[in-house]
Amino acid sequence: MSTIIxxxxxxxxxxxxxxxxxxxxDLEIEEGSxxxxxGHNGSGKxxxxxxxxxxxxxxxxxxxxxGVDTTHEDKLLEVRxxxxxxxxxxxxxxxxxxxxxxxxxxxxxxGVEPAEIRRRVDSAxxxxxxYEYRMHAPxxxxxxxxxxxAIAGVxxxxxxxxxxxxxxxxxxxxxxxxxxxxVTRLCREEGITVVLITHHMSECVGADRxxxxxxxxxxxxxxxxxxxxxxxxLRSEGLDVPATTEFIYELDxxxxxxxxxxxxxxxxxxxxxxxxx
Numbered sequence: 001m002s003t004i005i006x007x008x009x010x011x012x013x014x015x016x017x018x019x020x021x022x023x024x025x026d027l028e029i030e031e032g033s034x035x036x037x038x039g040h041n042g043s044g045k046x047x048x049x050x051x052x053x054x055x056x057x058x059x060x061x062x063x064x065x066x067g068v069d070t071t072h073e074d075k076l077l078e079v080r081x082x083x084x085x086x087x088x089x090x091x092x093x094x095x096x097x098x099x100x101x102x103x104x105x106x107x108x109x110x111g112v113e114p115a116e117i118r119r120r121v122d123s124a125x126x127x128x129x130x131y132e133y134r135m136h137a138p139x140x141x142x143x144x145x146x147x148x149x150a151i152a153g154v155x156x157x158x159x160x161x162x163x164x165x166x167x168x169x170x171x172x173x174x175x176x177x178x179x180x181x182x183v184t185r186l187c188r189e190e191g192i193t194v195v196l197i198t199h200h201m202s203e204c205v206g207a208d209r210x211x212x213x214x215x216x217x218x219x220x221x222x223x224x225x226x227x228x229x230x231x232x233x234l235r236s237e238g239l240d241v242p243a244t245t246e247f248i249y250e251l252d253x254x255x256x257x258x259x260x261x262x263x264x265x266x267x268x269x270x271x272x273x274x275x276x277x
Contacts, residue, residue, distance in 0.1 A: 004161050004193050005029040005052055005083065009061035012047055021047045023216040024061065031160065034187040034194045036204035036224070039213035040238050045197045046088075048213070049165040052195065053083040066160070081110075084154035086164040090146035093153065099141075100125065100134040103152045110157065117156075124152040127190065128182050144175025148182055155186075161193035162186065168200065176200065201228070201240050205263055212237065229260035244268040 010025040022044045029035055039045040050056040051063050054070040063070045065079045087093050096102035103121045112120070125131040128148040133141065138149055147167050154162055164183060168176040180196075180203050187194040196203060204210050210227040212220035214237045220227045228234070228241045231249045235241075241249070244265060248258045251272075262271045 001030040001032055003028045004031040004066055005195075006064040007048075007051070007061065008064070010048075010051065010058055010063060011060035012044075012051060012056065013059045020059070021216050022051075025216070025218060027211070027218065027221075029161070029193065029195060031193050032187070032191050033208045034184065034196070034206070035209045035211065036196045036198060036207035037211045037213060038198060038201060038204055038239065040199060042215075043213040044216040045213045046165050049085065049163045049195070049197045052161075052163050053085045054079045055085065081157060082159055083161045083163055084157055084159035086147070086150055086154055086162060086167050088166045088169050090143070090150040090167075093150040094138045094146060097137055098134075099130065099136050099138055099149055102138060102149060103134075103156050106153055106157045120156045120158065121152075124155040125149075127155060127186065128152045142175060143171045144178035147171065147175065147179050151179075151182060151186075155192075159192070161195065163195040163197070165197045166199065167196075168198065168203065176203070180206075201242060205242060212239070225261040225263055228263065231260065 007025050007027045010022055011020055012022040013020045037045045047056065051058060054076050057071050065082050068075045068079055070079050094102050095105055100121050103124055104117050107117045107120055122131065125134050128151050130145065130148050130152060138146055168179050183194050183196060184206055186192045205224050207224055210224045211218055212227060219237060220230060220233060228245050231241050231245065242263055244263055245260055248260055248262060248268060252258055256275060258271045258275055262268045
């Protein structure tokens with residue numbers, strides 16, 4: 001796979017702050033992958049998401065989007081066409097009074113031909129399962145539905161990568177499942193690179209890769225299985241692990257010898273049955 005986003009010695013300090021938010025982050029995101037970035041509030045993960053598409057620019061180091069340095073002002077539109085950003089609150093991203101008009105807003109501003117806009121709008125709404133709501137008023141939709149409309153608005157720009165900055169933080173469990181299911185399908189079926197910023201560990205289980213941020217640094221990076229098996233590290237960062245991992249960890253503390261990599265309920269049950277013979 002090729003690299004779509006790369007950071008090199010990435011530092012960032014907000015104007016007026018004495019302390020850095022990010023401290024020399026080096027990452028490579030492979031095209032077509034589903035990457036989850038997990039961390040508590042203040043870990044730097046949301047700052048990282050805004051650096052990925054040029055909303056923020058590095059204090060030191062650089063961000064490369066498909067090889068393009070985000071600090072090149074004349075390339076910024078190209079960067080944002082490649083990497084679309086979905087914010088935490090969909091109300092901050094929805095600008096029109098009708099769903100389909102909202103999804104059409106970005107391509108209209110990019111000068112896309114009307115016939116192509118129509119095709120993109122219909123395709124994006126069908127992809128996120130909101131086509132039947134195309135003539136609805138966004139403010140009458142549920143939180144999860146609004147977020148899916150916001151994702152459709154980004155899809156209509158035809159980005160190769162979508163970065164979602166805690167898109168489920170304001171949603172109930174049903175809305176969270178809707179959004180995570182949608183972005184997972186975008187990656188698996190459409191081949192779009194997905195970077196999901198979250199503090200819900202349950203949303204990371206289906207990712208290809210899990211990056212854990214703490215105080216502006218990467219403290220763990222690997223498959224969800226390998227990262228979640230580092231129970232003590234995650235606890236020291238104030239983060240939870242899946243209930244299955246926690247259960248096996250407690251059993252191992254009682255003298256069992258079970259694999260911490262068992263994530264699903266079935267895998268947990270199989271590991272216990274194997275241990276019992």
